[in-house]
Amino acid sequence: MPEDVRELIRKAPLSFxxxxxxxxxxxxxDVPVDERTAVVQVDAVLHAPDAFKKxxxxxxxxxxxxxxxxxAVGDAAAFFTDGTVYxxxxxxxxxxxLPADAVQPHLSRAARTADAMPFSALERDIEDEDMVxxxxxxxxxxxxxxxxxxxxxxxQAGGEQAGVEGVSEHTPNxxxxxxxxxxxEQGDVTEGPxxxxxxxxxxxxxxxxxxxxxxxxxxxxxHATEGALAEWAPFQILHPDDxxxxxxxxxxxxxx
Amino acid sequence: MPTLKIVNITPVALxxxxxxxxxxxxxxxPEHPNEVVATAFTPDPMGGSLAPIYVSTDGGDTWILRxxxxxxxxxxxxxxxxxxxxxxxxxxxxxxxxxxxSLQDILRMQILRSxxxxxxxxxxxxxxxxxxxxxxxxxxxxxxxxxxxxxVYVANNDLGRAPRTAAVDVSDGARTAxxxxxxxxxRVEQRTPDGQDGPPVRIALHPEGTVYATFESWQNATDxxxxxVNVTFDVVVxxxxxxxxxxxxxQDLKDADDSAIGQRVATGRVEKFNAFMGQERLGGDLAxxxxxxxxxxxxxxxxxRVGASAGVGCILHVRHSTDFGQTxxxxxxxxxxxKNPALAVNTDGLLxxxxxxxxxxxxxxxxxxxxxxxQTPPERHVLHQAPANVPTARFLPFLGDYIRLLTVGRDFxxxxxxxxxxxxxxFPEGVTYQRHADFVSHQLLDLDxxxxxxxxxxxxFYHRTA
Numbered sequence: 138m139p140e141d142v143r144e145l146i147r148k149a150p151l152s153f154x155x156x157x158x159x160x161x162x163x164x165x166x167d168v169p170v171d172e173r174t175a176v177v178q179v180d181a182v183l184h185a186p187d188a189f190k191k192x193x194x195x196x197x198x199x200x201x202x203x204x205x206x207x208x209a210v211g212d213a214a215a216f217f218t219d220g221t222v223y224x225x226x227x228x229x230x231x232x233x234x235l236p237a238d239a240v241q242p243h244l245s246r247a248a249r250t251a252d253a254m255p256f257s258a259l260e261r262d263i264e265d266e267d268m269v270x271x272x273x274x275x276x277x278x279x280x281x282x283x284x285x286x287x288x289x290x291x292x293q294a295g296g297e298q299a300g301v302e303g304v305s306e307h308t309p310n311x312x313x314x315x316x317x318x319x320x321x322e323q324g325d326v327t328e329g330p331x332x333x334x335x336x337x338x339x340x341x342x343x344x345x346x347x348x349x350x351x352x353x354x355x356x357x358x359x360h361a362t363e364g365a366l367a368e369w370a371p372f373q374i375l376h377p378d379d380x381x382x383x384x385x386x387x388x389x390x391x392x393x
Numbered sequence: 394m395p396t397l398k399i400v401n402i403t404p405v406a407l408x409x410x411x412x413x414x415x416x417x418x419x420x421x422x423p424e425h426p427n428e429v430v431a432t433a434f435t436p437d438p439m440g441g442s443l444a445p446i447y448v449s450t451d452g453g454d455t456w457i458l459r460x461x462x463x464x465x466x467x468x469x470x471x472x473x474x475x476x477x478x479x480x481x482x483x484x485x486x487x488x489x490x491x492x493x494x495s496l497q498d499i500l501r502m503q504i505l506r507s508x509x510x511x512x513x514x515x516x517x518x519x520x521x522x523x524x525x526x527x528x529x530x531x532x533x534x535x536x537x538x539x540x541x542x543x544x545v546y547v548a549n550n551d552l553g554r555a556p557r558t559a560a561v562d563v564s565d566g567a568r569t570a571x572x573x574x575x576x577x578x579x580r581v582e583q584r585t586p587d588g589q590d591g592p593p594v595r596i597a598l599h600p601e602g603t604v605y606a607t608f609e610s611w612q613n614a615t616d617x618x619x620x621x622v623n624v625t626f627d628v629v630v631x632x633x634x635x636x637x638x639x640x641x642x643x644q645d646l647k648d649a650d651d652s653a654i655g656q657r658v659a660t661g662r663v664e665k666f667n668a669f670m671g672q673e674r675l676g677g678d679l680a681x682x683x684x685x686x687x688x689x690x691x692x693x694x695x696x697x698r699v700g701a702s703a704g705v706g707c708i709l710h711v712r713h714s715t716d717f718g719q720t721x722x723x724x725x726x727x728x729x730x731x732k733n734p735a736l737a738v739n740t741d742g743l744l745x746x747x748x749x750x751x752x753x754x755x756x757x758x759x760x761x762x763x764x765x766x767x768q769t770p771p772e773r774h775v776l777h778q779a780p781a782n783v784p785t786a787r788f789l790p791f792l793g794d795y796i797r798l799l800t801v802g803r804d805f806x807x808x809x810x811x812x813x814x815x816x817x818x819x820f821p822e823g824v825t826y827q828r829h830a831d832f833v834s835h836q837l838l839d840l841d842x843x844x845x846x847x848x849x850x851x852x853x854f855y856h857r858t859a
Contacts, residue, residue, distance in 0.1 A: 150439040150440050150441070151439060165406075165457075166457075167448075167450075167457055186438060186439055186440055187409060187411060188407055188408075188409035188410045188411070188438055188840075189409060189438075189439075189840065190409065190839075191409055191839040191840040191841040191843075191844050192840050193841070194841060195840055219439055219441065220437075220438055220439040220441070220460075221513075222457050222458070222459060223404050223406040223407050223438055223445075223457060223458040224404045224405070224406055224455070224456070224457035224458070225404065225405050225406070225455065225827075226405065226406055227406040288619070303552040303555055303558065303588065303589045304588075304589065304614065304622050304666065305500070305526040305527070305550065305552065305592050306526070306527070306592055306667070306674070306676065306677070306789070306790070306794055307472075307490070307495070307500060307526065308620075309498070310619070310620050337620075338620060338789075339786075339788055339789045340788065340789050340790075341415075341416075341434055341469070341472065341788045341789065341790070342472060342490075342492075342495040344787060344788035344789070345468065345469070375496065375498065376496070377468075
């Protein structure tokens with residue numbers, strides 16, 4: 138019984154349909170070669186990080202899984218892989234494999250739709266699953282509009298007023314967003330104004346945290362503050378997924 | 394006849410890369426200088442939990458990425474990272490800020506070890522401590538009682554020990570000992586600053602064991618609004634004649650004026666911490682180098698703001714001492730609107746200064762070499778110059794809070810990050826790209842060698858032979 142495609146996508150960041158052109162060989166220096174090292178011509182990319190979406194037409198060195206029967210030269214299959222070496226070429230190790238026929242419907246569907254990749258629809262589905270998991274971990278989930286923004290406290294050497302860190306390039310620069318909550322989906326929160334703490338720094342450490350802006354409406358995943366930060370606000374948002382477009386509420390409700 | 398080569402180290406397999414690979418660092422194996430490791434804010438290309446290092450085994454001509462640094466996240470890679478090879482045996486050491494901990498609002502420094510450049514195993518965590526900032530690693534190897542040991546220094550700004558935060562973690566047996574591998578935290582700030590010291594703490598290690606540390610002792614720090622802190626600081630140098638591994642480490646240099654430990658090289662300097670120059674932030678630029686042929690000869694570079702907090706720009710200063718850091722020259726070199734000083738001295742006594750300068754809406758990365766502290770015109774190389782508004786910064790720092798310059802014997806090795814637009818006009822000394830690039834149309838090209846890739850920030854390696 139072939140492994141579920143969704144599970145393979147979760148385990149492998151890169152998948153492609155490819156044809157084995159050589160066994161016991163490699164296209165990348167610094168890769169140890171044995172009988173399970175294969176050179177595979179990439180025929181079509183199924184899902185990939187942005188930097189590898191144009192991999193079709195390339196030869197990839199694949200360290201085949203020891204748990205799967207090795208393919209023969211000339212065999213085509215859907216390879217689910219993770220990267221190992223990035224040099225003159227790409228070397229990956231195999232996480233899973235499906236017959237090429239098993240992914241043909243996805244290739245056909247991608248050709249008929251605006252999807253960037255054959256597995257784009259499955260990836261969106263997985264993202265929605267993850268959003269639900271993330272919501273379950275939040276202390277509150279609300280729909281609210283940003284009605285006020287202000288800096289929390291003043292910076293000072295040795296530590297922010299209610300923070301614990303001194304001044305560094307990585308200081309969060311805490312700000313307060315006032316949300317006018319119109320709907321409470323989860324948590325012990327009432328409709329009306331609520332204050333939320335967020336790091337306004339654009340430092341490497343914080344740039345992915347949501348940065349609320351005036352009049353922005355969204356679904357906010359709120360996490361209870363602790364310690365000194367609780368002096369400023371009852372909740373904070375840190376994770377990139379703590380903001381979702383308001384339209385995602387329907388998805389959240391449907392999946393629960 | 395000296396030669397200079399500059400290489401964009403993003404490999405072919407990452408031709409589609411669009412990430413902001415800022416804040417580079419570099420290590421060259423002194424026993425085998427063809428073995429080079431570089432680092433940057435580069436996430437694992439496949440979104441894995443180990444961040445990559447850039448590896449070259451042919452002197453920097455070609456590079457691969459190998460993900461072996463723990464603490465990465467799918468989109469962040471590691472936080473600050475600094476690397477150094479021991480001078481014998483090939484062990485590689487790193488100091489990082491763990492990115493995964495950052496997502497939980499924890500500033501966590503870790504000291505890492507790898508047995509050598511060929512190792513594909515995740516680096517071993519030797520030390521993990523919360524709140525130190527900006528680790529900077531220098532490693533050496535020293536023989537004691539017939540046994541060669543790796544002596545490793547990890548300078549850091551330990552905000553957990555405020556107000557005297559400038560610190561250096563030292564191990565005299567880092568190569569083989571089990572974690573924590575003998576690392577001991579040493580405070581190098583002995584005065585009482587205003588709340589804390591500045592983020593950069595830097596080390597210069599002489600081959601015979603004398604070690605210097607320099608830091609910015611914050612004398613006054615006040616809120617400047619937004620992200621900005623107005624800082625008045627002293628540049629301080631400390632020294633240890635026993636390698637920092639004896640009793641009372643880093644206490645062998647006392648100030649000629651107040652007799653306190655740590656000679657002040659400059660006092661009452663001003664910076665607007667987190668102010669901007671172009672798309673780049675400012676604050677805390679510091680470098681130190683010791684002449685490998687004479688432990689008494691040491692140079693320091695820093696950046697400050699002329700005209701105090703009401704002033705503008707960022708001025709780079711270089712000073713030298715010929716008496717083990719006791720007395721210091723006036724400025725032997727100043728550079729206007731520059732940041733990220735990096736210093737190194739080769740075995741001919743030739744001093745190298747690398748920096749990044751903002752002017753005419755461009756960032757230029759410059760290497761200067763001088764044998765007489767700029768009394769005569771230096772050998773000057775503009776390594777890179779490119780529009781400062783390309784690409785749009787996704788995060789700070791845009792280019793990095795530091796770059797690095799090293800010497801092995803008579804050769805200089807360096808690394809910087811910059812706008813990767815493939816345009817020969819941006820590289821007056823020439824350049825080699827690994828990734829697909831069309832220098833006629835000035836376009837980066839994806840893996841298919843057809844699809845255009847927008848410009849981003851890449852790390853560049855350079856090597857100046859004697």
